[in-house]
Amino acid sequence: MTNLRIPGPTPCADEALQEMSRQMINHRGPEFGAMLQRITAGVKKVFETKNDVFILTTSGTGAMETAVVNFLSPGDRVLVVSIGAFGDRFADIAQTFGADVTKLSFDWGTAADPAKLDQALSEGQGYKAMLVTHNETSTGVTNPLAELAAVGRKHDVLVIVDAVSSLSAVPCRVDAWDLDVVVTGSQKGWMVPPALAMISVSDRAWKAYDAAKMPRYYFDVGKAKKYLETNQTPWTPAISVFFALDVALEIMLAEGLENIFARHERVGKLTREGVKALGLEVLADERFASNTVSAVKVPQGVDGKALVKLMREEYDTVLAGGQASLAGKIFRIGHLGLVTEKDITDCLAALKLALPRVGFAPASV
């Protein structure tokens, strides 16, 4: 079986995939209503929140847009903390809808520094919100979100979080860390196919919603809230993925959140130690290295694209390349959702065979 080692879509549980082939039902009928209620309750547990949670039919980027347009007005000052391609995307979205964006960028491969965030929020008065990536999929770095959120709280700005590739795989404790808006996507830690995204909304965020003037229709969380009162979604939902998520949540809650987090910690560490043992270098600062995706530097003399192709074609192992300024410079190994130690050791074994075939001559292995 193919070893799908990209940071999403991730492999799905067999039980979830089986549900995908169920026949359609009425999305305005009682069966869907009961399922939506059950799933929403389960998703809240994984978000570790009492806040409102909604499930949208869209990808992670649509969820990021949802997190922006519902809570801000054109002209609002917004600080975007960016440590990679997805932080930059958050800034682009906010700018597109008219926010007055200041970007606080950190070198790709490093995490955001809470002290620098504190300084930026102190210097630039009048910020309405900070947008921050929890886990930067493009660089394999996990931000110290609890600390960053505390700084945001101190400055009384809305804390809006892209947790697409973190939540449900590594701790993202919405209530404990007092996060206002948090979004994630079904094809990451949730072990189901893409098409659904989840968003949590705090009371503070609802107040901002009431005043926010950016235009929104499909992504309007107010409409989602109104329809959820009758156990419906405002628009036709991706029913099949709901079927799958229903059983995936059972699996997740049976394993237990803390066990899931511990498993991701183990496979993350195993991946990083494994690639180092092969003579390769991880891009991320080890203190903030992600337990859901590892970015590995393409070694001198190796064609990164050729490596990814060889791994796919001859070792049935699918890796991801680099994005934006990292294209060709890194490859990425996804290890979130349905992932075991064996998936990683298999991947490492394949890498060990493939690397010399694309010109890799390690200094000392």
Added chain:
Amino acid sequence: MTNLRIPGPTPCADEALQEMSRQMINHRGPEFGAMLQRITAGVKKVFETKNDVFILTTSGTGAMETAVVNFLSPGDRVLVVSIGAFGDRFADIAQTFGADVTKLSFDWGTAADPAKLDQALSEGQGYKAMLVTHNETSTGVTNPLAELAAVGRKHDVLVIVDAVSSLSAVPCRVDAWDLDVVVTGSQKGWMVPPALAMISVSDRAWKAYDAAKMPRYYFDVGKAKKYLETNQTPWTPAISVFFALDVALEIMLAEGLENIFARHERVGKLTREGVKALGLEVLADERFASNTVSAVKVPQGVDGKALVKLMREEYDTVLAGGQASLAGKIFRIGHLGLVTEKDITDCLAALKLALPRVGFAPASV
């Protein structure tokens, strides 16, 4: 098996459902790329167009938003032709994003009159676009789109069409009728689950796109065009529904478009004649009655909600209720996509048994 007779999500072909349970693949890899290319070509055939066609991960309402925000600027004068709830929704979306909307409304149950459209476009100078529903799902009426589009063409406005519940089931000839922007959704005539929407964009619409200033990010068709050049989608797509659509298109093209249209004409007529034979009345003006969905008036003395509940609970037949001002006044029978004469005769037989149980006493049957 449940007789799912709502106007979407519609029953899916078994072959399509089987594909839904396939394991995930890399959406940036060659297998997905080849499939996207193949599906886009197939969708173009069904749209009967040489225009660009894109497949978005969203529901029909997201596609309607896409049709608005890519081609208009805030302040643009727009005429919205509304014959029901979905025409009103098109107006709401345009207004939300800042268009200067004039609504040309017709009584629910009737179609739009091309002469009145001509008059409205003559009187109100400076219209940039007309938005029109092809098939109004809330009333079971199909607009004379070819004629309406010709009027729009004459006045040199962009013709933007919601064909969510028509295209692929009844003729919606994008090139022959010279339609600029047309949207539809996977859960209607295409016989696959919800999560995907399709949009076609004419050269004229691309010119409007270049000047359009409404904000868009997730729904930006320019991004979709750029990514399609490398056989990708800008954001993570609903891969499973792509798998299903791949085989559904094979089934559709094997049946042949004109045969599909003829089948829908037969089942549409069968439905209308059947409900009339039961002593019920169809809401739609017969000349414009839809061949994808029939709205049936709830007869005097009958509780419409109780009828729909009884049909579901005891006859395993799922009907839709009325929307907006028609709630409680009509019920709707969907007959699009995977539908045969037998589905309709079964539904009518169940109705015949259920109606007297909810207080129906026909004048003469």
